[in-house]
Amino acid sequence: MVANDLEKIDELIRAEEATLAQMQPASIAFAARARKALAGGVVCSWHATDPHTMYGATGSGARIRDLDGNELIDMHLGYGVMVAGHANAKVVEAVRRRVAEGTHFALSVQDAVAVAEHLAERFQVPLWRFTNSGTEATMDAVRIARAATGRDLVIRVEGCYHGSPDGLDFSSWPELAYAGPAERPVPVPHTAGIPRLYGEALRIVPFNDVEVLTRVFAEEGDRIAAMIMEPVAMNMGIVAPDDGYLAQIRELTRRHGVMLVFDEVKTGATIAYGGAIEWSGIVPDLICLAKAIGGGLPIGAVGGSEEAMGPVVSGTMEQEGTFNGNPLSMAAAKATLTEVLTKEVYAHLDELNGVLRAGFGDVKSRFGLPVTIQTLGARGGLQFADPAPRNFRERVAIDWRIVYLEHLVQLTGGVWIPNGDPWATSVAHTREDVARYVENLDRFASLLA
């Protein structure tokens, strides 16, 4: 086992990168053209990946085809969006019908009401508004919480990601040199261009640590408007909350009159039918959704209790946006939620997870890798540490090169997973599809052996 032999891993990475370059000459050539008009050759900085940007062409069911015509089993699914599968027939039909009847009025349509009704049933909070992205949803949720409580401060968990609003774009992947002590982290802006001022309104706490949280509440509880978190952390691989952690947070936030905000952009309608709320049994005051609920169209949503959403109902907090609740995204979301991501689907995802876990267990025992697996509904991933990390700082102790190597081995082996983020499966994935992941994992382990 050479998991600690970084020189060997570097060598394996170079070999896989060379294989990938041979697989994707069209992507490499297109990148050179694209760089002339698209900043960095991409439409989003995350697409500027190592060793080169892969350009997508088409997708169908569990598969995507890249610009070179390589057909890949897609376990990236656009950062976990396409749990409905690419070009799902129900979504295609809904979009094709709606596009001919007008896609945008900046006025409300009946499908928006139907989607709100469905979300209320599914996620156990009654009132909903729409946005165009997860970023807009978290920005709105925190603003609603501040408006509802009349307080300023927001607690945010180190290593969780909440999109790029100025007020939250801190400490998603902080460099530890700047991040302060583990029990008292300081806010680290994700990029230049975010005024320090916005960080001053944040209190950063580690995931899975009730003690630090209790201290923060004791110190400043009456100034805290909201605590926002991913109930299952999805930005450090998958890190599940310890038993009782969410219940304790619910209790603490309630006691201090603080709005608990679940950012379920990644977990909503993916880890379970009713997301982390159903999975944990803990109902927050506000919830943010995006990604999978639109079936592949841009969408976001923020939902909340009557009390939390009071300022939106009364209008003292303006929740707005030209494209919010547009008919096309609403038609796609309605089809996705009511016809595709139905309760039955999650049994299928569990079955896929059975294949993944059995295969993983076999590989692990044969090769003795220090690695753990987490699967929750459509989402899953490995942690190259055993025991698995419980928070951000334990996660970043893992050398990124081993994560990257597995990503490359999967890709050259025909399976597209994110480099470090959790994978996703869809309603269209078969047992054979995910078995390919296991085969590649076997090759990866044998390379390291």
Added chain:
Amino acid sequence: MTAADAIQIDLGLVEELTKRETEALDRKHARSLSYREEARVHLPGGVSSSWQSWPPHPIYIDRGLGSKLWDIDGNEYVDYHNGYGVMVMGHAHPKIVEAVRKRVALGTHFAQPTEDALPVAENLAERTGLPFWRFGNSGTEATLDIVRIMRATTGRDLIVKIEGTYHGHHDSLMVSVFPPEAKAGPRDNPTSVPQTDGMIPGTTDWTVNVPFNDLEAAQKLFAERGDEIGGMIIVTNCGVVLPDEGYLDGLKETCHTHGAMFAFDEVKTGFTVAWGGAIEAFGVVPDLVAFAKALGAGLPCGAVGGTEDAMSRVIAGTLDQVGTFNGNPLTMAAAKVNLEEVLTKESYGRLDEINRILLRCEDVINRYHLPATMKTLGAKGSIEWSPTPIHEYRDLWAIDDRIPQLAWLWQLNRGVFKSPGSKWESWTTSIVMSDEDAQRYVDSFEEMAAAITR
């Protein structure tokens, strides 16, 4: 007619007519009125965005086609709202429908770029003269990215905007959007007023406002605080308020003299006031520009463009510009066809023809001696209930809200759907409007002119 000839509108009569028109509207909207009660159980206010509700009640829409819109009561309107200026290509344009129907079957989202993003970026570069582009999902995201780029590039946090302009709903720019007179402070040193409850504390300290069309006020601010200012972002938003000759050039020069960046928010003006937006219409190229609205032909979209210098950090990857749905294949497919085949240079001629008909409202204003002025620019136009043209935001305070509200209701009851909030947001035409669609506006405007001057 000169401003001095304008009559005083009898506000008592306006109120009486408003009551009559509101009752007429209620009668037409029995279904919308009852549906609101169902909708508000799970949607605050019964709507998807706070701006989708306007007194007397929200109107629920069934469908749109071309220049027309139908509500759930079956009422037909000529659409002069066009979803806050998005649908300048008209609803369900056949080329857009075809592009979307084709792309949706090929996959709409990979979180990886697709080929269509490049021709869209190239088209935007050609229209604006700005070479480098990135995408987002809304105007809000686009101006958020611009503010971040300006701050990151200069290392300065202070942002300058124009009092009374809207740049989306992120904290840094949701300041002094429509500040009420009581809170706005002195004209030459306006107080930064938060637009909503719940904003991040201290935000208003880092966003400073200056009056529109007052270069000296901006120069004075830069002279005092120039070394703190990262950049200035500008849009014309209160109806159609045109920049004075030399104003935009002067601002750009002032910014650059002080090492600050200069950005246009063209979310509303892009693809509407001209083929090349405000950049073409006013002949000034900023460092950075934000687009959204009409770019996506009715799909959620946003874009940020800039000079090589301005975008250098994004190009190098030292400044993340990110978003899961950014540049998604479906939006890109719609935008590509929209820019290359629908909103072509030639299509803007049609907007001028429509404006020639709409400008008959100016005759009405003159004949009835209305205290009103009219402006059109490409797809955008407004009639402001002020005897002299609006020159900056504070001029709007002199307008009595009751008159534009009646004007909105009046048109609505006669099958013309203007943007609500007509004091600062009047109409957007589309390239598919007919002469009759335009004349319908003129006819009901004259009918109202007669009624309020009787």
